[in-house]
Amino acid sequence: MSDGTEEQVWRALGQVVVPGVMRSLVQMNLVRSIEVEDSRAKIALASTAIPAEHHGWLQGKVISAAREVPGVTDAIVAFAETKPKELNQIQQIVAVMSGKGGVGKSLVAGLLASSFAREGKDVGILDADITGPSIPKMFGLNVRPSGSETGILPISSKSGIEVMSMNLLLPSEDEAVIWRGPLMSKAITQFWEDVLWGKLDYLVIDLPPGTADAPLTVMQTVPLSGVIAVFTPQDLTEMIVKKAVKMARKMDVRVLGVIENMSYLLLPGTGEKLEVFGSSKGEEMAKASEAPLLGRLPIDPQLARLCDEGNIEKYRSDALSEIVENVVVALKGKE
Numbered sequence: 001m002s003d004g005t006e007e008q009v010w011r012a013l014g015q016v017v018v019p020g021v022m023r024s025l026v027q028m029n030l031v032r033s034i035e036v037e038d039s040r041a042k043i044a045l046a047s048t049a050i051p052a053e054h055h056g057w058l059q060g061k062v063i064s065a066a067r068e069v070p071g072v073t074d075a076i077v078a079f080a081e082t083k084p085k086e087l088n089q090i091q092q093i094v095a096v097m098s099g100k101g102g103v104g105k106s107l108v109a110g111l112l113a114s115s116f117a118r119e120g121k122d123v124g125i126l127d128a129d130i131t132g133p134s135i136p137k138m139f140g141l142n143v144r145p146s147g148s149e150t151g152i153l154p155i156s157s158k159s160g161i162e163v164m165s166m167n168l169l170l171p172s173e174d175e176a177v178i179w180r181g182p183l184m185s186k187a188i189t190q191f192w193e194d195v196l197w198g199k200l201d202y203l204v205i206d207l208p209p210g211t212a213d214a215p216l217t218v219m220q221t222v223p224l225s226g227v228i229a230v231f232t233p234q235d236l237t238e239m240i241v242k243k244a245v246k247m248a249r250k251m252d253v254r255v256l257g258v259i260e261n262m263s264y265l266l267l268p269g270t271g272e273k274l275e276v277f278g279s280s281k282g283e284e285m286a287k288a289s290e291a292p293l294l295g296r297l298p299i300d301p302q303l304a305r306l307c308d309e310g311n312i313e314k315y316r317s318d319a320l321s322e323i324v325e326n327v328v329v330a331l332k333g334k335e
Ligand SMILES: Nc1ncnc2c1ncn2[C@@H]1O[C@H](COP(=O)(O)OP(=O)(O)O)[C@@H](O)[C@H]1O
Pocket: 098, 100, 101, 102, 103, 104, 105, 106, 107, 108, 134, 261, 262, 297, 298, 299, 300, 301, 303, 304, 307, 308
């Protein structure tokens, strides 16, 4: 049998959606091998994170998809257990950090992911802010993730971004997580090792603020492509951002650059920039952190509203586009 047939079966399985996520078996990297012999397709699937009650259903879907391929009359499916970590293939992993909370770190993480997704990329968000998870709210998500003994499936956002957050796992959205460092580190490690992310172009990690155990765990556990530090003009000292950046350097993680959030207020109608918190500290901060200024985001009431409504994915602006471009350039650049 020609390789062409096998390739067509691969393509057919690219149309079979994994229950619980909006992405296909191929995108989730669950198809391990396909062999076609005497018009019979032998398909090996990883059953990772797929609840047992879905196996039969999935098997049926796969068999009928394979049979649609010319030259294939029959198909058999074998499931194998594989660890999520072995199936995850992620091109770029970007972590967003800040010296303190409330500067718009989650917002920047959410906007970056949304922008990448809009460009047609496969994107995930790992909300590592275990005690203050805010990503699901910005994306309007409150579905409980499914999974099996072998792994957890992320939740798909409206535009198909894979999201994993402690918030999705808590009994109630308002539940506070009061955990000590080691437990928090364990949760983050699990989000990395036990979640089936599949094949992604970008994974954006929303780090907890500051330089405590949790961001350290991420830097030690996850092979980051780089970090971005967010600050606001209210950050009176450069120290707080510098400390975060220094920590990344110490951990041998590339610093892609800094972003000034709430940099100015765009006056409605006129387009005039009002620097509410005083003049921009962008260049100063960039210099102090020895990293490029990736851009400045304005205080935008429309953005605040979209976040409250769970519609962050709808937000676009020139300032955001410029930041995303600069992030992509920084990721390409050599250290
Ligand atoms: N540029 C902005 N324009 C309007 N609202 C913003 C902006 N940046 C942040 N906010 C709002 O401020 C709050 C805090 O932002 P968030 O990203 O959750 O901070 P952090 O993750 O750093 O703690 C959010 O409710 C968000 O909607």
